Amino acid sequence: MADHTAVLDTAPVIHGHPDTRHVGADTDEPGRRGSLLIKDKAVQRIAEAAALSVTGVVPADKSTNALNSALGRAYPRVDCDVAGGRVRAEVEIVGVWPTPAPLLAGQVRDAVTEELRQLAGLIVDAVDVTIAKIIRVQATPPRRVQ
Known part of the structure; x- marks a missing residue:
């Protein structure tokens, strides 16, 4: 995945040229302060979180072994394409048995969409969720004294 930057420019543009009529007077207005740069890696981390x-989503330490985790093959896996303030995300997760897969996928889709809108200010075109596997997460057995 190439490292791109989404630029959300908040300065007004008229006929392809920046509107400079109000420079100086309204610089304290939030809409005229400049631009926001968001790296693809930051968008990916927001979607993962x-x-x-x-x-019902299993964290990496319970969904894979140490080797796969060290090689970056842990879940959730997220790939985001960001361009022009818009994003499409592909999210691959591991679910907990007996969580219904369609319900889990819908909740992940909604959570990722909302966080990318709120935290990154991006327009979310699509979030595709794939459930790679469903596992049973067992509680750590209590230690016995011998």
Whole structure:
């Protein structure tokens, strides 16, 4: 994935040229302060955190072994394409048994969409969620004294 930057320019543009009529007088107005640069990696991290916030999504330490985790093959896996203040995300997760897959995928889609809108200010075109596997997460057995 190439490292791109989404630029959300808040300065007004008229006929392809910046509107400079109000420079200086309204610079304290939030809409005229400049632009916001968001790296693809930041968008990816926001989407990962949003997916992990959903109950029923298994975190990386419980969904893969140490080797896959070290090689960057842990779940959730997120790939985001950001261009012109818009984003399309592909999210691959591991779910907990017996969570219904369609319900889990919908909740992850909603959480990722909302966080990308709120935290990054991006327009979300699509969030595709794939459930790679469903696993049973067992509680750590209590230690016994021998």
